[in-house]
Amino acid sequence: MRDISLHILDIAENSIRAGSSLVRIGLHADKERDELKLVIGDNGCGMSKELLSRVKSPFTTSRTTRKVGLGIPLLAANCEATGGRLDIESEIGKGTTLTAVFQFSHIDRPPLGDIAETLATLTIMNPSVDFVFSAKYNEAFDYDTRQIKAALGDVPVTQPDVMTFIREYLKEGIKQVFGGNEI
Amino acid sequence: MKSLQELEAIRNKTLSEIDIRKKGEGTRIVVGMATCGIAAGARPVLTALVDEVAKRKLKNVTVTQTGCIGACRLEPIVEVFEPGKEKVTYVKVNPDMVGRIVAEHIVNGNPVTEYTIGYHEENTK
Numbered sequence: 001m002r003d004i005s006l007h008i009l010d011i012a013e014n015s016i017r018a019g020s021s022l023v024r025i026g027l028h029a030d031k032e033r034d035e036l037k038l039v040i041g042d043n044g045c046g047m048s049k050e051l052l053s054r055v056k057s058p059f060t061t062s063r064t065t066r067k068v069g070l071g072i073p074l075l076a077a078n079c080e081a082t083g084g085r086l087d088i089e090s091e092i093g094k095g096t097t098l099t100a101v102f103q104f105s106h107i108d109r110p111p112l113g114d115i116a117e118t119l120a121t122l123t124i125m126n127p128s129v130d131f132v133f134s135a136k137y138n139e140a141f142d143y144d145t146r147q148i149k150a151a152l153g154d155v156p157v158t159q160p161d162v163m164t165f166i167r168e169y170l171k172e173g174i175k176q177v178f179g180g181n182e183i
Numbered sequence: 184m185k186s187l188q189e190l191e192a193i194r195n196k197t198l199s200e201i202d203i204r205k206k207g208e209g210t211r212i213v214v215g216m217a218t219c220g221i222a223a224g225a226r227p228v229l230t231a232l233v234d235e236v237a238k239r240k241l242k243n244v245t246v247t248q249t250g251c252i253g254a255c256r257l258e259p260i261v262e263v264f265e266p267g268k269e270k271v272t273y274v275k276v277n278p279d280m281v282g283r284i285v286a287e288h289i290v291n292g293n294p295v296t297e298y299t300i301g302y303h304e305e306n307t308k
Contacts, residue, residue, distance in 0.1 A: 001221070006226065017250070063251065074218065117226060117230065118226070121229060121230065125248050147187060151187050151191060152193075155194045160237035160238070162190070163233065163234075169187075
């Protein structure tokens with residue numbers, strides 16, 4: 001994975017496949033603590049203790065077509081390469097929360113990438129799932145598809161003008177938080 | 184700064200234009216979006232497909248995502264399902280290829296042979 005935005009897209013897919021109706025994504029950069037923290041929490045089906053204990057192994061997957069699953073191991077490797085860590089908490093029937101911590105200033109910390117595009121893709125491709133995103137660095141930005149859908153009424157998020165609005169809204173908000181330059 | 188109030192305007196403007204999605208089979212364009220696809224660059228391909236279909240106002244064409252299609256080395260993979268026709272699988276797709284796929288295949292019904300898995304396998308041995 002080239003950047004953090006692609007990890008978010010990848011991990012959020014796990015939440016969607018777990019039957020979540022709401023996925024919360026938090027991205028918090030803290031210069032003083034030299035930390036970049038990504039939290040993805042869902043209300044999906046959750047995992048058993050046994051599955052949770054081996055979920056960081058590349059040879060764990062719920063898919064039946066082949067025997068490897070690399071999404072979580074790749075993210076764990078990227079966190080650990082910066083001296084950070086990956087924690088996953090899960091309860092059957094309640095959901096799963098994943099917390100990835102990177103050392104902010106570490107040379108091996110992946111760039112953020114196009115966070116707006118990841119959130120727009122998630123929103124548009126999964127109209128029946130809601131996403132709540134909050135980012136914090138220089139400033140704070142919050143995005144909640146429940147508000148967007150309430151404002152839209154019967155108009156779907158896949159309507160072209162709406163897609164354009166969502167992309168631009170996210171781009172502006174994220175630029176405001178993290179600045180124009182890649183951090 | 185954009186505000187959610189703009190959605191109100193979009194809503195009023197577009198509510199009249201929305202078609203009730205026709206029941207029955209249309210063309211389905213499916214992008215593999217598992218870890219392998221995402222790492223290989225499927226996100227911009229998906230975005231380009233959604234945009235192209237929206238731009239051309241194609242009716243009865245849906246763009247969806249799926250998990251791992253099974254040939255991870257050939258990702259990003261795009262599959263096209265048309266009713267009554269054989270599935271067409273495009274491999275190693277990038278956003279620049281999307282315009283041709285939509286124009287020649289989805290609109291005009293002629294698959295872009297040199298982007299397909301069959302062509303790729305024949306010519307990279």
